[in-house]
Amino acid sequence: MSVYELRGVSYRYPTGSWALKGVDIRVERGETLAIVGPNGAGKTTLLKIMDALIMPTEGEVLFEGKPVTEETMTDRGFRRKVGFLFQSPDVMLFSATVLEDVAFGPVHLWGKEKGLEKARETLKLLRIENLADRHPYSLSGGEKKKASIAAVLSMEPEVLLLDEPTRDLDLRNRNFVLEMIKRWKSEGKTVVVVSHDLRLIRLADRAYVINREVLFEGTPRELFSRPELVERANLDVPEIVRLFHRLGIEEVPMSVEEAAEILKRMC
Numbered sequence: 001m002s003v004y005e006l007r008g009v010s011y012r013y014p015t016g017s018w019a020l021k022g023v024d025i026r027v028e029r030g031e032t033l034a035i036v037g038p039n040g041a042g043k044t045t046l047l048k049i050m051d052a053l054i055m056p057t058e059g060e061v062l063f064e065g066k067p068v069t070e071e072t073m074t075d076r077g078f079r080r081k082v083g084f085l086f087q088s089p090d091v092m093l094f095s096a097t098v099l100e101d102v103a104f105g106p107v108h109l110w111g112k113e114k115g116l117e118k119a120r121e122t123l124k125l126l127r128i129e130n131l132a133d134r135h136p137y138s139l140s141g142g143e144k145k146k147a148s149i150a151a152v153l154s155m156e157p158e159v160l161l162l163d164e165p166t167r168d169l170d171l172r173n174r175n176f177v178l179e180m181i182k183r184w185k186s187e188g189k190t191v192v193v194v195s196h197d198l199r200l201i202r203l204a205d206r207a208y209v210i211n212r213e214v215l216f217e218g219t220p221r222e223l224f225s226r227p228e229l230v231e232r233a234n235l236d237v238p239e240i241v242r243l244f245h246r247l248g249i250e251e252v253p254m255s256v257e258e259a260a261e262i263l264k265r266m267c
Helices: 043-050 070-074 076-081 098-110 112-125 141-153 171-186 198-202 220-224 227-232 239-246 256-266
Strands: 004-012 018-027 032-036 058-063 082-085 159-163 190-194 206-211 213-218
Touching: 004 043, 018 043, 018 206, 018 213, 032 043, 032 171, 032 198, 043 082, 043 159, 043 190, 070 076, 076 082, 076 098, 082 141, 098 112, 098 141, 112 141, 141 171, 171 190, 171 198, 198 220, 206 220, 206 227, 213 220, 213 227, 220 227, 227 239, 239 256
Parallel strands: 032 190, 032 206, 082 159, 159 190
Antiparallel strands: 004 018, 004 058, 206 213
8 A cells, every 4th residue: 555645636826826737646655756847846735735734626645545634634643654844944943942843743742751852862863962952043054954854853754755855955964864865765764855956866766757747757767868858857967867878878877886887888
């Protein structure tokens, strides 16, 4: 049974324009799924629907085989299993201290004592326990992102919905997020990530390209073997892929190491 199954999902803004139209998507347990597409393609709206923050105008969303409804929004079992990392950390950080923000969800789930314990454990896990007593608005962009990740992880979710998790971060903090996603993969968590970050997309087991509707579904390797589709998704075609296409080599490398192996076999 899939973790998520979206059947003919459409969403229309109050203005009358469509953000999504007839989207069919499935998410398997334990997989990392990348959702890519140009700006304004409906990707964030899709994640909000999957998190039961908004309901589709048309279509059906199933979570673990059960329909997602307006009641799901406040269902503790669902909120315990699904964590949503917003694109902007400021949406998630609203308390007087980082510790209070990270403990907000756990306290509501398990009570104050256990909730604070979970929050401190998560801050230590991410090596940001030194931020516990800081006001969120005094943090750097990278620190805010780590604090918002801590707020999600403190709930111990099984499914992670990530909206542009490496956007506006420097290299060091992008690497931090990438390593966290690798860790979640190794732990068997289900990860759905919206991103333009090529390194992050390469981590995915499957990818969807959407622009209000689904344009492609397949592996990242299959996606990068079609440069015209990559460009339609508003992604940069990796230089190594461009080189292989110029050379007429059909096999698509996903890393410099893979490229070197392919070229060695051809020599």
